[in-house]
Amino acid sequence: MTSPAAIVAVPVRNEAERIVACLRAIDAQEGLAPGALGVVLFLNNCTDGTGEIVAGLLPSLAVPVRVLNEDFAGAHAGWARRKAMDEAAAWLGEAGGAILSTDADSRVPPNWVVRTLAAIEAGADAVAGRVELDVEEGKLLPAMLHARGRLEDIYDGLITEAEARIDPDPHDPWPCHRTTIGATLAVTRDAYLAVGGMPEIPLGEDGAFIARLIAHGKRVRHAPDVCVTISARLTGRAPGGVADTIRSRCEEPDALCDARMETFARCVRRYLWRARFRQMHATGALARDRAWSDWLGIAPEEAARIASLPLGHAIGEAEKASPRLAYRPIGPRHLPAQIRLARIGLVAIRALTGLRGRGKAAVPASVIATRAA
Incomplete structure (x- = not known):
């Protein structure tokens, strides 16, 4: 049987409410040849029936899915994402291909894989996409948080353009962005193995991975046309993740912006x-x-x-x-x-x-x- 050319790796922990939407979105990818895409689900420490929901859903999916289960007291986000991506690399085998990462509480658009692969085909070793909060969940957040987010988005875009014009990267030209998040990352199998894989750290493994790729001279494209919808919930599965960031800014409206937002x-x-x-x-x-x-x-x-x-x-x-x-x-x-x-x-x-x-x-x-x- 021919191996897929691209594998989506998804770490999963207690996502009974969201895993169906996540998998349906991956299954609805457009513009791909039959058999070109596969999915790895790494279920770790699930206690809410996520595994049973996945098992019931699989027969209705067109995309092939490999499900791994593991219970580990020392589990954390970096460990789980690495496990999922390592399995994706093994599935691709020596023929190579692309490993894409997303989260179980995210929904990818139908063009997510095609646009990501287009950036790789254009010469990138890795692709980082943008994210947007779920609109309906976002309505539950305070207005001041949205106001702050709009200002941060505007300023981030301005300083990113300044950076791209003053210190241009030929492999990541303007327009681009500087978002690095596990909900929308991709890397070639060769580049993934060359840098030693996903850093197995409890927090910030996505940013550390991109930094590792850049440190090794790999070409990273921050593609503005690749965008994924992420959850706006206040209680997440990974300490220090998006949910914790949203909650902390609700509790501390004057908390400092991200480090790169200087004067x-x-x-x-x-x-x-x-x-x-x-x-x-x-x-x-x-x-x-x-x-x-x-x-x-x-x-x-x-x-x-x-x-x-x-x-x-x-x-x-x-x-x-x-x-x-x-x-x-x-x-x-x-x-x-x-x-x-x-x-x-x-x-x-x-x-x-x-x-x-x-x-x-x-x-x-x-x-x-x-x-x-």
């Missing part, structure tokens, strides 16, 4: 530094010129180690080591002012990087920094 001036300075660091890394100048490490406050021994690393890994290590590049996230009350500054700054950034993109002389980083700040 616009600080964001621009970070992107300019990365662009310069990328250039120096490509030419070997990091090892010859230590002025960069002095400016960042990195000791000579640590700077030498960083200079010897692959680019993605080197950038991450430099940002960890430098006190000047420590993240200083803003709070929600600062968002309106920073959005205004970002909109003004982007006018200049678009103009200046547009000149560079048309093959004219590169605009000095100092000019962009001055205009954007």
Whole structure:
């Protein structure tokens, strides 16, 4: 029997209320040849009848499904996702293909697999999609949470565009985003195995996995046309997950934004530094010129180690080591002012990087920094 070309890996724990909608959505994928898609369900520590519901549903599904069951007292999100993705990699076998990840409380659109595979076929080793909250469940959340979310989405889009224009990644061009979530991740089998698989950590395994791929020089596409609906519930299955984030922001309206949401001036300075660091890394100048490490406050021994690393890994290590590049996230009350500054700054950034993109002389980083700040 021919193996599928793509496998969807789904970790499942006590999802009796949502697993049917999840599987029906995967089964309804469009634009795929018969037999091209398979599903791995990793049921762990289920006590609510999820297994019985799955067993009853399987005969009505067109897509082949492999169900694994395991009870483990030390279970956590990273462990479960890795188990599901490891099984998907084994199913694909030496023929290779793509491993897609989603969650049992999420619903993927009919074009999810096709659009994800299109990004891989265009050259990506991995694809990160966007997410949107379930509309009906979202109606139960406080209005102030939605207001804050809209401001964060606006600002995130502005700083992401600034990053993509100042420090462009040819494999992840604008338009793009910076969402990293297990509800919509994909990776080729080869890339998955090359980086050692999904990190088996209790929290943030999705972000750590993308960071691992980038550190190994893999091409990650944050595809804006790939979007999945996720639950807006306040009681989740994984500590520190989306549900905990939503609940904590309901309880603490002034909680800081995500780490990457700094002041616009600080964001621009970070992107300019990365662009310069990328250039120096490509030419070997990091090892010859230590002025960069002095400016960042990195000791000579640590700077030498960083200079010897692959680019993605080197950038991450430099940002960890430098006190000047420590993240200083803003709070929600600062968002309106920073959005205004970002909109003004982007006018200049678009103009200046547009000149560079048309093959004219590169605009000095100092000019962009001055205009954007």
